[in-house]
Amino acid sequence: MTLRVAAKGAGLHGVMRWLRANRARLMVVLAVALACAGFAAMHMVLRDVHLRDVRAAVADTAPWRIVAALGLTAASYLALTGYDAIGLRAIGKPQPWRVAALASFTSYTLSNNLGLALITGGSARYRAYRAVGLSLADVVRVGALASAAFWGGVLGLAAVALIAAPAEVTLGSLHLGVSAAHASGLLVLLALAAVPAARALGWRGVRVGIAAMPAPGLAGIGALAAVSLIDLATAAAALAILVPGIGMGDMPVLVLAYALALLAGVVTHVPGGIGVFEAVMLTALPGDRPALFAALLLYRLIYYLLPLLIAGVLVVGIEGARLRRPIGTGLSLLDRAARALSPTLVTVLVFAGGLVLLVSGALPGARDRLGSLDVLPLPLVEGSHLAGSLAGVALLLVAPALNARLANGFHVARALLLGGAVFSLLKGLDYEEAGILLIVLLLLQYSRRAFYRQGGVLAEPLDWAWIGAGVAALGLSLWAGFFAYKRTPYSADLWWQFALNGNAPRFLRASFAAGVMMTAAVGWRLLLRRREPPPGQPLEEEVAARALAASPRSDANLAFTGAKRFTVSQDGDAFLMYGIQNRTWIVMGDPVGPRARWSELVWATRRACDAVGGRLCFFQASEAMLPLFVDLGLRAYKYGEEAQIPLAHFSLAGPKAKALRYGRKRALAAGLSFAILSRDEVPAVLPQLRQVSDEWLATRGAREKGFSLGVFAEAYMTRFDVAVVRDGAAVVAFANIWSSGDGRELSVDLMRHRSGMPYGAMDYLFVELLEWGQRVGFDHFNLGVAPLSGINGDRLAPTWAKLARTLFENGERFYHFAGLRAFKSKFDPVWRSRYIGAPNGLAAGAALIDLVAAVNAPG
Structure with missing residues (x-):
């Protein structure tokens, strides 16, 4: 019995996982199915209506009705712009009316015709407001206020229609007596009145976690209510005036049917509510079917398609003029x-x-x-x-x-x-x-x-x-x-x-x-x-040698891991390395080569990335890249801190080095020895190094990662000197040695050892390597980055910094953030900040997800 229940639970879990993975496709299938249902409903309602009758009804529509519908449509869309203008003031980010009007007009024309208002209209609103400096949170607040005002207007208009009904309200098979209609309308108005009442009593908005939605003041609520009622009343009137023979006594029923049809179109997610809107109106309203259907067709053209065409002409006209102006203009x-x-x-x-x-x-x-x-x-x-x-x-x-x-x-x-x-x-x-x-x-x-x-x-x-x-x-x-x-x-x-x-x-x-x-x-x-993006240029040995010779960074040697693409400067003396994960182009570290070439390399990569619709992201960039981030329009996120040990001041004397002295003493007492193997000596010990590496990977259940670290491969390992720790003649630990082209920075890449190593063995390896670097004449030793280290999580810090700080302090079971920082701190390093450069807005989340996937991808 227990096994059967467990199997059922596992099966249900699998079904839910499949539903989550395919929810986008299922939503599309559902929307198409509902659209087909709407078409079928229209077919049933219009079974006795013929095309010639509809064409005749369209031809008989008086020109003044069309002109009046056009005027009412213009008034409705003009009122629509008020949602955004008032919402922007409510959140404390007012914009010129022309900007709010453009964003609002295009947003509503798209959502009216395509449906899925949060995706289509919301995306258009986000694109417009992001271009003028508003954040995603600001755009969400404006959209939420506009949506709340719109649907409040729908309910308010329906309530007014119910109260104004002079007789029984009949919507298809639904019949509502006069008293019930009036009572229902009053109840809806009282429910809507709760919002300004709560605001007057001190309600300031809604807060969910760190996200806040401010409530407009009483004047703002009143203005939004007025805008929504004008918008919906003129929109409904534009339809009513196209229906011949409709009188004032019929308006309550038409308004109620209109509100119901709008709701059905939104709930079904059918593009533009096409078919569904018409089916509801035809079912709910009595009268001459050909004339009503002709009015709905004209309304679809006048209220939906014509504004879309006007929005296209307006926006494309502005954009086309900007593209044809001289450089320096068109930046309003x-x-x-x-x-x-x-x-x-x-x-x-x-x-x-x-x-x-x-x-x-x-x-x-x-x-x-x-x-x-x-x-x-x-x-x-x-x-x-x-x-x-x-x-x-x-x-x-x-x-x-x-x-x-x-x-x-x-x-x-x-x-x-x-x-x-x-x-x-x-x-x-x-x-x-x-x-x-x-x-x-x-x-x-x-x-x-x-x-x-x-x-x-x-x-x-x-x-x-x-x-x-x-x-x-x-x-x-x-x-x-x-x-x-x-x-x-x-x-x-x-x-x-x-x-x-x-x-x-x-x-x-x-x-x-x-x-x-x-x-x-x-x-x-x-x-x-x-479609795969273009592969980028190969890195020739001559270019690599010239660029590395001018580089102060030892991690430029990541170019030899084989998991990179390259952008090479025109003079062939500098390069930039990157990888591609989904649509994100991830640049690893700083460009390699003279600083004067960095801008050329970065912009060439940006243009190539943009040409295929990619997202550009930088990983572990230094502070020297921050001005270029500003030029590129990227946002800088602090990734962590890099530990650099000044070798001129490194010493085992003093209380700070007590743990290092103790570790070295224990390693020597256990009979361990240290040696530096030149790159020519590495092939002879490569089998031993591979055994150590394989055991280290197996013990941790890990695999090679070739993006931000090297990989154990013969061609890669034999490029560098290797520091080894031996127990007798057997190698028990090693680290391949990186050095910068200018001879100032020393570092290591792969650090691997056998299980059961004596206490302090890795401290011993590092101490001996640091003293060797002192003797050879290196300026400093780079211990690498401690992720999420040094990020300020103060209450006034941005949300991402608070989350990063929380993960650093409480995420040891995921990654040894604090433990890694503590190990590196034993060497008394100087900490240097390292950054991620990512796009703004929604693209940042997708870029960071791709970055994590790229860093953890098998090498």
């Missing part, structure tokens, strides 16, 4: 925010262009326009229809490459947009969609300098969010086609019918080809290995 806050947002908006517009081509290919062409094409060969019309749909799928697939700023993605998207516009004209004189595609093409062309990175269009890692959006777009086009041709009975003969007015057969062929293309592309991406 607005310019920096636009620069961060431009690729994302262009990507979304290109994706929208692909969606337009797919949906257009699923709908029948206008008969009068098709009649004008009878002068063209039928194969050209048929081929253009099929090519247009395939170009639409290709635009969906190329969007991630644009988002990664790949130059190849730009060229492919430009060709597809131009081809799509031509195909739209040839397949049915669809000049409206051709015009949209050409506008997107112009925006893409205007921002061409933003796409400069190298790489293949399908070589980027598979992004499940983009794939899910692409599948949802394909599903929308299929739904549109089946809705348009619901009265056409299916027959196998349809696949082989070719005629100028053969819209249904063209839809079937184009949809099948689009589905095959999408499936093939996803399958190819799953099978394709991740």
Whole structure:
């Protein structure tokens, strides 16, 4: 019984681990499934509605209604900018209104159209505000305040609608009496009033651990409430005015249905709530179905897609102008925010262009326009229809490459947009969609300098969010086609019918080809290995010799471990070594060679890293690198302290050296002896050294690590002199010796010994080595870095410093941080700080994770 329960527990644990590992994919699958459910619900609601009726209802929409909807939409988006402006003041980081407006406008246009507001809108807001100096925590606070205000507005507007209801409220099958509606509205308003009441009584916000969310003052809460009510009221009114025959008495029901549809769109995470929003509105509202569906289509165009296009024009215009200005201009806050947002908006517009081509290919062409094409060969019309749909799928697939700023993605998207516009004209004189595609093409062309990175269009890692959006777009086009041709009975003969007015057969062929293309592309991406960055230059012996000769650092010898890539100076007298872990390029230590070459090497590496969309990170850099970190826009984190022993003052005399004297005495009493083996003598004792090394690794359950340490390999070990401790003729401990090219610094790399060594044996090795260094004439001995040592964890220190200090003091079971510092302190060293240089914001966490993986990777 116990074994059965344990097995069940293990099985459940495995399932949970699998769910956690695949949660991103599962969320995408769930969103696609819910989108399909929304399309199915729309199909059921519109089963008696035909495309011709919807087209007639759109054509009958009075122009003044469209103009009024445009005006109300503008008022709603203008009100949206107030969320960020007020939120920034509430957290004490006010920005010029134009910056807050740009961030807010682009954030909401993206989240409205793509869904997943925290990822899409939040990412856009973060990009914009990071460009003007705000931290991730600041952006999270602003986003949280804006989100709380928005949903408070949704509840408030629904409450007002319930209170204003003159009669029974009916939402589909839900019926709510007048008294119940009024009571429900009052209860919701009372619940919302609890927030300003608590603020008046002294509530200052929410704190979780070290994270704090300040509450705005009463004036700020009132301003946010007013902004949210204006935003939602004008947005709902923009829809209401497009529905013919709706009166003031119908407004409470429409407002409630609108709030419910917004909630359904957010909960389901369907991109833009497309299908779900319309299904809820069609189910909840009574009236003429074709007219209501036509109003929803117009609303989708006016309130969702048109602002997205305007945001793209605005941001790309600012960014394109900045790229064309002389150096030294275009550095305003607005310019920096636009620069961060431009690729994302262009990507979304290109994706929208692909969606337009797919949906257009699923709908029948206008008969009068098709009649004008009878002068063209039928194969050209048929081929253009099929090519247009395939170009639409290709635009969906190329969007991630644009988002990664790949130059190849730009060229492919430009060709597809131009081809799509031509195909739209040839397949049915669809000049409206051709015009949209050409506008997107112009925006893409205007921002061409933003796409400069190298790489293949399908070589980027598979992004499940983009794939899910692409599948949802394909599903929308299929739904549109089946809705348009619901009265056409299916027959196998349809696949082989070719005629100028053969819209249904063209839809079937184009949809099948689009589905095959999408499936093939996803399958190819799953099978394709991740694109590897360029290997970097090899390190020639001549370059290594010249660079090392000018280096004051002994750890420059890590260049010979074989686990590095290199950037070499143009003069061939300096190099920089780095490794690549996932997307992070990790530079090991300082550049090697004359200081005058450092900037050249660092910037060359930065450009190569950026060209493939990588993250640049520095590990164990000295204080001399801090000015370059500032130039590169990196943040410096103190990694620990390096122990340097001035050999001129080293002595075993005095009370501080008591432990060293005792260890040396014990080692000599045990019969141990010390010797320095020249590199020519090392091959003869290499078998003994390997036995010691293998035993040392086996005892600790460790493996070779070739990034920040050397590895026991014949080619590496025979490059250096080796210090050995013998018990009789047998080697029981060793350390290979590093020296700097300028002859001033002495150090060791691999330090390994047999188990059961006499007490003080390693102290003995170091003491003898230090005295040997004194005699030879070295200036100082480098004992290496004590990680997390010397970091101030004061209450006013940043969060990362507090965490590092806590780990140093309490993390002995993970790594002997304090023990290592104590061992090195016995030699009375001078401590020098060493740093990590990492990107700002969210990229820092990913870079540090990759850094840990690289340092611990097998050599």
